[in-house]
Amino acid sequence: MSYQGRSFATSPFQDNRSRSNQGLAGLGLSTGPAGLSNKVGGYFENNDRTLPMYKDKPYFTPKRTAPRRRWRPLFVLGVCVLTFLWYYKSSMPVWQDSNSRDVGVDLWKWAQTIDDESPSKNVDWNERREKVRDAFVISWQGYEKDAWGSDEYNPVSGRSRNMIEGGMGxxxxxxxxxxxxxxxxTEVRHAREWISTSLKYNQDHDVSTFETTIRMLGGLLSAHHLSTKYPDLAPIADDDxxxxxxxxxxxxATDLGDRLLGAFESPSGIPYASVNLNKSEGLPSHGDGGASSTAEATSVQLEFKYLAKLTGEAEYWRAVEKVMEVIDEQHxxxxxxxxFINPKTGHFHxxxxRLGSRGDSYYEYLIKQYLQTSEQEPVYKELWDESLAGIRKHLLAFSQNAQLMVLGERPNGLKENLTPKMDHLVCFLPGTYALGATGGRPLAEARKSADWSQQREEEIFISKELMKTCWATYLATATGLAPEISHFILDSPPVMMGDKYPDPKSASGMSPQELRSISQPLSPQFDGSEPWRKDIEIHNMDRHNLQRPETVESLFYMYRITGDEIYREWGWEMFKAFVKYTAVVEGEDSELAEGEATIRRIKGFTSLSNANTIPPTTRDNMESFWMAETLKYFYLLFSDRDFISLEDHVFNTEAHPLPRFKPTGDLKTGWQRKPKVADAVEAAE
Structure with a gap:
């Protein structure tokens, strides 16, 4: 999740947190700086590689071409003309195809009927899923038309820009x-051709280590996995x-991974916040005393571990494992x-x-590292369980009126007061709780396993309660779209989880009737009379909605694990609100015959400056995670549960699915936990 909106470290845009039949191999591939793979501050002095390279292709060197022959000038000219014509046709964006259905018009017409939709027991989830697909196509076509190749897109004005000179794709x-x-x-073919001919990572500019890893490296690795594991999805002959x-x-991905390794060349092994890709040189943050975000430093492991698995290069694995060792040594x-954590000292800053920005995905990647490696690295399950115990003890409280479960913050340390504030980012946690409890298996199946316990039962209870709270933040606004931050009214002193439920049995031991009551939806009416509304405060500076994915991400996990259709229904209400209030509509009124409707079309979707007023105030920006995460999770929520299954995949914090695997050889946890001083003294006595 980590801060999907998310700050770009030291970039100018800081703090404001998805195939052609021609042979394309080797075209436009940037060459990595020499010796990158063996850098990392001298941490890897042993260059022996005992594992086979991916298909025995060292660093995936592009295939060599035959020696150049002397071609006749006219033949060369003919080839150039044919190449140009092919390139022009294959590069033509989808929106220019006059024979295709105008999904923008169709979705606009459907949007006019949203309020008339009546509840039905016979829901066609495939039909609803197609509406999500249409929203994606519209978003992509607008980007193709106005901003192709650019890093940022403003769908209202049709403008765009790059994060750095040359862009990052x-x-x-x-x-x-x-x-x-x-x-x-068609869309994949166009994107693949651009990646082959235009994508490069040799710009002499610093970029966010974290964002570049989760979006770019994660995106490339996921594309490789899906194109090989699921060849019938968007089939392209070139990647067969x-x-x-x-x-x-x-x-x-390998070229980029080599360049990113320079960020880990700190005295402690904690990666610097930024990295110059051209030089493979890490750069400390300009603020916070040069400290890196803890979430950023510890949310690159899934990507580098999978890259190590594919290449057999243990350097990638060791670099990110070292980070986890340093974190744990701080006890x-x-x-x-x-x-925050300082890359020079390895000490917390x-x-x-909090589990909002700069803290969130540290916890997410604990359980996901355990699952990614097919439960072969138990240290991460141990760390995850310790964190859940700490969350239960210090951060979970209940609101004053409706007893909504609130995940608060401790800005001044665990001994100081709880702040009842929840970033939207925190809403990744309900689904991750459920994922950790069952490992991605259906709940009914997991409950039959020998290792099921009252603690796991309580984790399901907490996931349901937090999911309801996140859903309430959507219902609390005029548009039905959550604000960036929600504040909650608590008792004084607050009623904590340990006060209400002294041990796991007291929560998980509820009767079936009680458990069913807590998972029911909150009243969606907007008359302001419901008790839970008195528990939520939305400050003026927090009213913006950035198309974030965390709540629908959790709904996706909750539905797939519990099988409860209510989570799909909540997701459908959210999707309708996005279409109704964030759509960018074009089309002028014209002189029409009496009774004839004005034909307009949706050309894109934008984030909002104020989601608590109708009409909402727009921001004129489409976040990249709108297509990479939010719409993806809606699509998967409305798909069959076995499609891109949780049992076979882990999703990185940018929603890029990566396969689970069993690590072998040098790919393993290379460190052991050191006992705390108090534990060591007790053991000695």
Missing amino acids: WIIVDALDTMMIMNLT VGAAGEDLYIEK PQDGLVPI GENI
């Missing part, structure tokens, strides 16, 4: 696997086994980590503890 690479999942072959472009995504109290 931010939107194209981030949205690529969403298009594969949605089986959008043995085809000329088979290794395109891996070649790009965080009750498994809760401050949100400050005492601010």
